Amino acid sequence: MLSVFICEDEEPVREAEREYLEKQILMKGYDMEVVCCTGCPEEVLEVISGERGRGIYFLDVELKGATMDGFRLGQEIRKRDARGFLIYVTAFQNLAFETFRYHLEALDYICKGDQRQMLKGIARCLRVVTERMCEEKGRQQEYFTVKVLDVVRHIPVNEILYFETSGRTHRIELHAERERLDFIRSMQELEQELGGDFLRNHRSCLVNVKQIAGADLKRREILLRNGERCVFFRKMKNRILDQVSVQAVK
Numbered sequence: 001m002l003s004v005f006i007c008e009d010e011e012p013v014r015e016a017e018r019e020y021l022e023k024q025i026l027m028k029g030y031d032m033e034v035v036c037c038t039g040c041p042e043e044v045l046e047v048i049s050g051e052r053g054r055g056i057y058f059l060d061v062e063l064k065g066a067t068m069d070g071f072r073l074g075q076e077i078r079k080r081d082a083r084g085f086l087i088y089v090t091a092f093q094n095l096a097f098e099t100f101r102y103h104l105e106a107l108d109y110i111c112k113g114d115q116r117q118m119l120k121g122i123a124r125c126l127r128v129v130t131e132r133m134c135e136e137k138g139r140q141q142e143y144f145t146v147k148v149l150d151v152v153r154h155i156p157v158n159e160i161l162y163f164e165t166s167g168r169t170h171r172i173e174l175h176a177e178r179e180r181l182d183f184i185r186s187m188q189e190l191e192q193e194l195g196g197d198f199l200r201n202h203r204s205c206l207v208n209v210k211q212i213a214g215a216d217l218k219r220r221e222i223l224l225r226n227g228e229r230c231v232f233f234r235k236m237k238n239r240i241l242d243q244v245s246v247q248a249v250k
C-alpha cells in the first residue's frame with residue numbers, strides 16, 4: 001500500500017485535498033491511504049520515519065510560519081524515501097527549474113488557484129502513479145539500496161555493472177550504466193546479499209553476470225557490455241565460461 005502525505009499551510013486547501021484524495025482512493029480502489037495531512041513539515045518527516053516503502057507527497061511550496069519551505073521538505077523526504085512521488089500543489093506555476101536545481105525529480109506541479117483544475121490535477125497524478133507502479137511490477141524490477149552520505153539511493157540491479165574495492169578501508173565503488181557511487185560496505189557482505197546474479201571474479205571485484213558480454217582468456221579479463229573490462233582469477237575460468245560465449249582476443 002502507498003502512503004499519501006499532504007503538507008499545505010492553508011487549511012481550506014488542505015482539507016479539500018484530503019477529502020478529494022480519500023474519495024478517489026475509495027472510488028477507484030487504489031491501494032493507497034492518506035496517513036498524514038498537516039501544515040507542519042516536521043510532522044511529515046516524523047511520520048515517514050515510521051513508514052516503509054514509497055509514498056506520495058502533495059506539497060505546497062510556500063509553507064508560511066514553518067521552519068522550511070516545500071523544496072527543503074522535498075530534499076528531506078528524498079533522504080528518507082528516494083523513490084517517492086513528489087507533487088507540488090502551489091500558487092507558483094513555473095517550478096521546473098527550481099525542482100531541477102534541488103534535484104527533486106517532481107512528478108507534477110499543480111496550480112491551486114482554480115480548485116476544479118487542482119482536483120483534476122490530483123486525479124491525473126494518482127492515475128500516473130498507479131500506471132507506473134503497475135509497469136514496475138510487470139518488469140519485476142529489483143533495486144540495490146545504498147546510503148551515500150545522508151541520501152538513501154535505490155539503483156536498479158540490472159543497471160549495475162560491477163562493484164570494486166576503492167583502495168580505502170571498507171570503501172566500495174559501485175559502477176552502474178550511468179553513474180558511480182562510493183559507499184561503506186565489505187565485498188563479502190555484498191556477495192552474500194546479491195547472490196548468484198553476481199560473480200566474485202576477483203578478490204577486489206564483484207561483477208553482474210547479466211552485464212557480461214564475453215571473455216578474453218589470454219588476458220584473463222571479463223568483457224562487459226559497455227566495453228569495460230574486469231580481471232578474473234585463473235580458477236574462475238570455468239565459471240565464467242558457463243556464463244558467456246567466449247570471445248578470446250588474439
